[in-house]
Amino acid sequence: MTTRLIFRFLAIPVxxxxxxxxxxxxxxxxFADGNQHLAAGHFDKAIGAFEKAGGGRTSxxxxxxxxxxxxxxxxxxxxxxxxxxxEALAPRDGEIQGNLALALGRAAGGVRDASDGRRGTRLRxxxxxxxxxxAAWGWLGLxxxxxxKMLPSSSLRGLPLLAGASAVILAALLAWTLSQRRDAPRVVxxxxxxxxxxxxxxxxxxxxxxxxxxxxxxREGRDGWFRVEDPASPSRYGWVKSGAVAFIPPW
Amino acid sequence: xVRILFRIFSGAGIAPRLFAAAWLLAVGAGxxxxxxxxxxARLDQENVQLGETATLALSFTDCGRMDPPxxxxxxxxxxxxxxxxxxFSFVNGVQSSSIVFRYAVRPKKEGDIVIPGFNVTVNGHKxxxxxxxxxxxxxxxxxxxxxxxxxxxxxxxxVGETFPVEIRFYFRQSPARExxxxxxxxxxxxxxxxxxxxxxxxxxxxxxxxxxxxMTVTAVKAGDLVLGPAEIQTLYAFQxxxxxGGPFDDPFFGQFFGGVEQRQIPFESDxxxxxxxxxxAKGRPRGxxxxxxxxxxxxxALTTNIVAGDPVTLRVRVAGRGDFDxxxxxxxPQDAGVTAYPPTSSFETADxxxxxxxxxxxxxxxxxxxxxxxxxFPTISWWNPDSGRYETSTPPAISLTVRxxxxxxxxxxxxxxxxxxxxxxxxxxxxxxSDLGRPKLELGALTTLGPAWVEQSWFPVAAATPPLAxxxxxxxxxxxxxxxxxxALRRAEAEKAAAAAAERLRGSLTGADAKAFFEALNDAMxxxxxxxxxxVPGAFTEDIINEKLVPRGLSPDAAxxxxxxxxxxxxxxxxxxxxxxxxxxxxxxxxxxLAALSRL
Numbered sequence: 003m004t005t006r007l008i009f010r011f012l013a014i015p016v017x018x019x020x021x022x023x024x025x026x027x028x029x030x031x032x033f034a035d036g037n038q039h040l041a042a043g044h045f046d047k048a049i050g051a052f053e054k055a056g057g058g059r060t061s062x063x064x065x066x067x068x069x070x071x072x073x074x075x076x077x078x079x080x081x082x083x084x085x086x087x088x089e090a091l092a093p094r095d096g097e098i099q100g101n102l103a104l105a106l107g108r109a110a111g112g113v114r115d116a117s118d119g120r121r122g123t124r125l126r127x128x129x130x131x132x133x134x135x136x137a138a139w140g141w142l143g144l145x146x147x148x149x150x151k152m153l154p155s156s157s158l159r160g161l162p163l164l165a166g167a168s169a170v171i172l173a174a175l176l177a178w179t180l181s182q183r184r185d186a187p188r189v190v191x192x193x194x195x196x197x198x199x200x201x202x203x204x205x206x207x208x209x210x211x212x213x214x215x216x217x218x219x220x221r222e223g224r225d226g227w228f229r230v231e232d233p234a235s236p237s238r239y240g241w242v243k244s245g246a247v248a249f250i251p252p253w
Numbered sequence: 254x255v256r257i258l259f260r261i262f263s264g265a266g267i268a269p270r271l272f273a274a275a276w277l278l279a280v281g282a283g284x285x286x287x288x289x290x291x292x293x294a295r296l297d298q299e300n301v302q303l304g305e306t307a308t309l310a311l312s313f314t315d316c317g318r319m320d321p322p323x324x325x326x327x328x329x330x331x332x333x334x335x336x337x338x339x340x341f342s343f344v345n346g347v348q349s350s351s352i353v354f355r356y357a358v359r360p361k362k363e364g365d366i367v368i369p370g371f372n373v374t375v376n377g378h379k380x381x382x383x384x385x386x387x388x389x390x391x392x393x394x395x396x397x398x399x400x401x402x403x404x405x406x407x408x409x410x411x412v413g414e415t416f417p418v419e420i421r422f423y424f425r426q427s428p429a430r431e432x433x434x435x436x437x438x439x440x441x442x443x444x445x446x447x448x449x450x451x452x453x454x455x456x457x458x459x460x461x462x463x464x465x466x467x468m469t470v471t472a473v474k475a476g477d478l479v480l481g482p483a484e485i486q487t488l489y490a491f492q493x494x495x496x497x498g499g500p501f502d503d504p505f506f507g508q509f510f511g512g513v514e515q516r517q518i519p520f521e522s523d524x525x526x527x528x529x530x531x532x533x534a535k536g537r538p539r540g541x542x543x544x545x546x547x548x549x550x551x552x553x554a555l556t557t558n559i560v561a562g563d564p565v566t567l568r569v570r571v572a573g574r575g576d577f578d579x580x581x582x583x584x585x586p587q588d589a590g591v592t593a594y595p596p597t598s599s600f601e602t603a604d605x606x607x608x609x610x611x612x613x614x615x616x617x618x619x620x621x622x623x624x625x626x627x628x629x630f631p632t633i634s635w636w637n638p639d640s641g642r643y644e645t646s647t648p649p650a651i652s653l654t655v656r657x658x659x660x661x662x663x664x665x666x667x668x669x670x671x672x673x674x675x676x677x678x679x680x681x682x683x684x685x686x687s688d689l690g691r692p693k694l695e696l697g698a699l700t701t702l703g704p705a706w707v708e709q710s711w712f713p714v715a716a717a718t719p720p721l722a723x724x725x726x727x728x729x730x731x732x733x734x735x736x737x738x739x740x741a742l743r744r745a746e747a748e749k750a751a752a753a754a755a756e757r758l759r760g761s762l763t764g765a766d767a768k769a770f771f772e773a774l775n776d777a778m779x780x781x782x783x784x785x786x787x788x789v790p791g792a793f794t795e796d797i798i799n800e801k802l803v804p805r806g807l808s809p810d811a812a813x814x815x816x817x818x819x820x821x822x823x824x825x826x827x828x829x830x831x832x833x834x835x836x837x838x839x840x841x842x843x844x845x846x847l848a849a850l851s852r853l
Binding site for chain 1: 413438440442471473474578579597598600690691692693694695696697698699700701702703704705706707708712715716718719720722723726727730
């Protein structure tokens with residue numbers, strides 16, 4: 003009876019783990035195939051293989067290599083979008099920064115710093131938010147312990163103050179980072195470029211063409227159109243079809 | 254499948270059975286989503302006046318998820334989708350969910366309007382509703398309140414021409430509130446807008462106040478285009494219509510109870526048809542970039558003495574009136590001997606609408622070889638709608654002094670944005686694999702990209718909980734501590750009063766005032782007893798000695814002394830002794846008693 007119960011309740015987790023391991027193995031194989039195609043210069047095949055890897059999920063390495071494959075295939079817009087996603091997932095990775103600078107340089111026809119227009123810390127928003135939450139909840143725990151006189155030693159009485167100060171500083175850092183990144187570009191023009199129109203309808207006059215890989219500020223969305231702004235010249239703004247651009251994930 | 258489920262769920266224990274129940278409930282709920290699909294149409298009011306709006310609600314019950322149906326066509330009515338909502342009900346064990354789509358219905362004609370029944374197919378189910386009738390009253394003539402007028406400077410314009418448009422609202426009675434006007438634009442793009450109060454004007458012999466909105470409009474395509482109508486939504490307050498003949502049908506009551514009825518009244522102007530044509534092809538200069546307006550152009554170089562390979566910054570100033578947003582500089586010709594980079598620009602407006610001003614471009618160019626000793630900026634051209642002809646400006650050549658030196662790389666300050674603005678995107682060649690960056694060899698941990706935590710709804714709750722919980726804890730602790738504090742405070746005050754009374758007692762003996770002595774004696778005893786037993790001073794009798802004080806440990810001597818003090822105080826109410834020896838003995842008894850009580 004006990005054996006049957008154990009079998010019954012262990013079967014599902016074991017089978018699930020087996021399925022996950024099998025999927026992980028398939029992801030790794032697809033990723034390795036993509037790398038082989040990338041090294042051989044078969045960029046379209048590499049893109050296909052990389053897109054199979056992950057199965058709806060992604061990683062910094064996958065986005066980085068997808069970006070490089072797109073760059074090799076001449077799809078500059080997609081390359082910048084993937085490399086920005088890689089940067090969002092691993093903001094302190096020097097290799098990704100270098101690859102992103104390369105793609106941005108190809109898009110702009112020169113050399114570009116990947117951090118151009120991106121002020122603030124190199125910490126991800128989620129990292130700062132996590133630190134702030136840990137500090138705030140830690141402070142709450144210490145505060146409660148202090149109020150109920152549960153701190154073991156009088157020398158630990160300064161800990162709540164320290165944790166509270168840390169939480170406040172991290173909250174201020176989070177607010178400052180948000181304000182710094184508020185005007186950062188949030189969309190990138192896909193290939194072969196995106197026509198920015200004066201109004202959100204097809205017959206409207208073209209304001210300018212955002213080259214593939216050009217990054218734009220996103221202001222609002224409406225019925226399949228995005229209102230975007232050129233960060234280099236905020237007076238240049240207009241509407242672009244949503245399919246002509248890709249979102250840059252928050253970093 | 255059924256057999257496996259049976260094997261899993263038939264085992265002993267509460268967990269498998271609960272799991273089975275939850276699974277069956279979920280499956281049952283899913284099946285219930287389309288159990289009794291129905292459609293109900295309802296009006297929020299059946300009687301409206303002309304100019305008012307009723308809301309039509311289409312309620313789809315148990316139809317599952319669906320998109321809003323297109324706004325129904327109703328004769329003599331404007332219908333517009335105004336939103337949706339979900340409703341869930343669980344009545345007598347029967348669960349149902351509804352999606353309600355709301356439409357604003359604005360009648361255009363007086364009389365009864367029949368809203369036909371709707372037949373809709375949702376997720377394979379046909380549902381229908383009953384017809385409804387909307388009774389539309391005559392309303393009132395809104396032209397008595399005011400009117401809206403759209404004014405354009407001329408009806409023949411050119412594509413790309415920017416011109417001011419004025420919307421004037423003439424009114425005899427000021428609305429309680431008004432929204433900024435809207436202007437229907439088809440083939441036009443709206444620019445900046447200003448609002449101001451105009452001078453009162455007479456219309457049909459009656460003076461009207463004037464509110465004026467001015468905006469810039471740019472024609473973006475050719476043809477006979479309709480501009481307008483302009484529309485403004487206002488809110489007027491009227492004396493509420495009251496039933497006549499009632500007991501309160503009196504202006505006095507109306508002043509207090511009649512109330513004010515607010516009505517939303519829209520005003521609409523006439524529309525204007527404009528003939529829009531493109532600038533003529535005849536006489537169009539080479540390199541014409543689509544600029545329209547009346548401009549004057551000047552070009553200067555910020556530096557002319559350079560080392561070979563150095564960039565030169567050119568400043569181009571465009572002053573005048575027209576569409577500055579779309580003003581473009583021409584490209585340098587291929588054989589100009591320079592590499593030109595996209596310009597940056599700034600604009601100083603001279604009026605509130607941004608029609609007039611000065612736009613300054615700064616463009617970096619690099620001579621391609623040291624032999625280039627002069628820069629010829631390309632001819633700039635524009636169509637001037639005022640003069641009806643193309644105008645051009647060819648800036649004079651700029652002489653350069655080029656000194657030999659090491660070659661420098663091209664400037665990197667320019668962005669892809671500016672590059673794209675000036676030239677169409679060139680097809681990107683495929684790069685050799687060796688030119689690519691560094692790929693990653695390990696896939697790494699897989700994750701899902703999504704919005705940042707700070708953009709998600711749970712984050713403010715998680716961030717605000719610690720400080721709020723701490724505040725709540727402090728308040729709760731203070732509240733719990735407050736009664737103890739009050740008791741301690743009360744005891745301290747009673748102790749202080751008792752000590753003061755004892756001090757007065759000692760002082761009263763020297764004054765030889767028997768009445769004051771016995772009052773002080775009584776006061777000192779009562780206050781000390783109040784401290785000792787927690788009662789109210791003045792309420793203690795001699796009985797308390799044996800009832801409470803002796804059981805609590807008052808010594809027999811002290812109890813005897815206390816009895817003597819109580820007896821002397823009682824006797825003093827009728828005849829007070831003035832014998833100093835007797836009073837001194839009483840004082841000694843009192844001090845012994847007070848000291849003993851203090852120790853209890």
